[in-house]
Amino acid sequence: MKVTIEDVAKESGFSITTVSRVINNNYPVKDETRKRVEEVIDKLNFHPNILARGLINQRTDTVGIIVPSNTNLFFPIVVKGIDSVLRKKGYTIYLCDSDNNEEEEIRYAKSLLSRVVDGIIVIDPQTSNMKNGFYEGISKEVPLVCINGYNEGIDCNFVLNNEETGAIEAMEYLISLGHRKIAFVRGEKSYSYDLKERVYNEVLDKHHYGEYKKVINVGYGNKYNTVDTTMETVEDVLNNDNHPTAFFACNDIMALGVLNACKRAELNVPGDISVVGFDNIIISNLTEPKITTVDQNMYELGENAAQMLLKHIDKHTGKSERIVLNTKLIIRDSCKKIT
Structure with missing residues (x-):
């Protein structure tokens, strides 16, 4: 009993x-x-009873975290950074995986509110839920911090990576190696992918290499099968005589899919094909060759978001703020200069 x-x-x-x-x-x-x-x-x-105590104290010492996926290692590392800060302050987290679905994201956010959480952190929120004012409304009910995602004109707290600068660095690096035929590998429904595609087009146009543009959409970019989906899609591209000499992938699991496609096509990386990823998850340093990628400060993103949320929980300030972290190109073994 x-x-x-x-x-x-x-x-x-x-x-x-x-x-x-x-x-x-x-x-x-x-x-x-x-x-x-x-x-x-x-x-x-x-x-x-934590909820009963929360009704009395107006505090439950709980924080909700919503992620679009748990299978891309980017998100667990960000969550680990969040938890490292919150745990020291006595907080327990609720972790919700929306599976990159707008309706599920809304359902989880409402469920967290009903559990009287002290705050919510959303990682890479769905663009539609940012544009339709859903999260601006949530931020009026409970302290809220968004990590990355659509943020243009949105009145919410943000911790952001400078993904635009990171994408520019990646593209300029490939061009500096002599690549003119660069393909862009992305997934569906993501502000991050949209931003990187825009940079891809702008950099090619800037250098007057716009005659060869190839955008490869592999579907949902954070599932467990994204590596295989990317491999199969890119393999078809490599069967074309006029195939790319380089690939810029929106994340490292897509980059791994490109590596596997090259192996199947009996093309050497970096001898025949150069590959750049994005995120710098652990996999990028375990492959052969090791993947050149853009580091997104995953753990630091989480730490900053947690610290920002705690500040707003304690001070109940209504003023939104944002922090922008720099990215860094990590040059490894998957790219080579061509003549």
Whole structure:
């Protein structure tokens, strides 16, 4: 049978009110009284109702995190950075995977509100839910921080990577190696992919290499099967005589798919084909060859978002803010200069 606060009161010899004050730490209690109640709580293995405490204290010490996927290692590292900060402050997290679905993202956000979380962090929120004002509305009910995602004219707190600069670096690096036929590999429904595609087109036009543009959409870019989907799609491209000499992929799991496609086509990386990824997840440093990629400061993104959220939980400020972190091109072994 579940132990109740009444059981603790009876065993300790104090009133329910006194036990409640010890649990919630919201009124002064004598040290000897607190010690006795805490001993009984341990003895009976009593677990207070967090939601009930939240209604009393207006704090539940919980934070909701919504991610579009748990299978791309980018997101778990960001979550680890968030948790490293929140755990030290006594917070517990609810982790929700929306599977890159707008409706699921909304459902999870509403569910977190019903659980009286103290704040919400959304990683790479769906563009439609940013543009339609959904998250601006949520931010008026509970402290909210968005990590990356569509942010133009949006009145919310943001921690962002400078993905545009990172994409420019990647494209300029490939061009500096002599590549003129560069293909762009992306997924569907992502502001991040849209931004990188825009950069891809702008950089090619700037250098007057716009005659060869190839955008390859592999569908949802963060699923467990994205590597295989990318491999199969790129393999078809490589069967063409006028195939690219280089690929710029929107993330590292797509870049891995490109590597596998080249292997199937018996093309050497970097001897025949150069490949650049994005994110710098652990996989990019474990492949052969190791993948040149753009580091997105995943752990630091999470830390900054958690610190920003805590500030807004404590101060209840209504003013939105944003932090932009720099990216860095990590040059490894998957690219080669051509003549």
